[in-house]
Amino acid sequence: MILRSESGSTEYVLASGFEEFFGKLHYHFGWLPGVNSTSPRILKNHLDQMETEWGISLPPSYKKLVLEHQGGSPHAPCFYGEKGRGEVDFLLRVDNLDMENSIRSIHQKHFHGTSYIPFAQCKGGQILCMDYNEKESDPEVVVWDRTENHFYKVKSSFGRFLHYLRYQ
Template sequence: MKVRWEPYLRNEPHPADSHVLDHLEQQWRVKLPEQYKELVSTYQGMGPEPCAFNVGTGNDAVSVLLLVSADKEKESYSVHKAHSVLEPHVPVGIYPFALTPGGEYLCFDYRSTQARPKIVLVTVDMSIHPVADSFIAFMDGLYNG
């Protein structure tokens, strides 16, 4: 299914410079999935449609791709702020990229591989639930909920 990107924090795409993503990879010491870098480079701060995904025995939805570019007014939606919230509570190798309507984080899970991270949901109580085996599988699995 083709994903459309809808306004959330911004009314139109807000491109991120490639050096911002390079810096993020250096800071986290990971290689971000290419499809993610392509999407967030254009659609950071926007939400996908369709947005529903399966997790465990239920489903949830993606509200917004977190911002990779600095934005003081929207700092609470940045990957850096989200990571600082999660870091004391989750294992090393979990890095946020999106937010759900319930304030939970979709994250890359690099704990078992540095090459192709799995996608997990970190809930408000900091429990970790598997969602997809890759970012591509996650995006391909979005549906209308």
Template sequence: MKQELRWKPYVWDAPRPTTPREIALLEQEWGVELPTEYKKLVSTHQGMTPTPCIFASGKIKDVMSVLLTIITDPDKRAYAVRDSYGILQPHIPSRIYPFAMTPGSEHLCFDYRASPGEPRIVLVTVEMDIYPVADNFSDFLAGLHDA
């Protein structure tokens, strides 16, 4: 039986919802339409950690530690999608955008290179290697599990 995804605070002590306008501005900046399921999720759970949180990238298991924030908190910039994108962008192909991080500062990203309508999910390592994780965001969430 599939375990229901639960969210708890990580970046802040309590949830900090984002607005559809803030999400639309990010989509405009990146020139993409983010997955609907992601937009619903990030609007209420940005900066939070999921349970279960383990995902597979090939034969390797990893942990999604935090859903990056759409809003930028000056004291928590390391968890903001825009700051993460700024770090990754010079080192990876275009059309790859971060949405979450692992405990090792690797990034889970939307990969729009092959599918502009529905991006694949990839893991970008600290070495800037790119590994496939899931065919889409829904499959990624459905694949999260416990140890």
């Protein structure tokens, strides 16, 4: 992909192909709106309660994402980790308006007594989690494979996870 100046005298190589071009733009496309019927103030209270209850510090980029797109889906849903390619379906909810897709109910059902905090549902049933086993802030992102009951590393931080989401 080449961008030419209006005069045509200068060329800028943007990418070697269309796929690479979209890969570079993916971070700027963001997320689809969520089912955000809960006010930001109440969402912030839920986030604060989770931090206090579980003794953790949620990443600022996660908090911002929840406040803007709770329950939403990324435009670029694909991620790569130890197990290969995965695809984000939607962010789990921090409020209790949809118990089936709430962080608290999924944590209670699958991760109670662990240092894994679920934050998103993947297509195929896997669950993305923040892994607080090693530290109380800036957790790694892992994916839990239900069929194998095993965690696979995805990225070293939530910010890196967001940055490396792809279209395919």
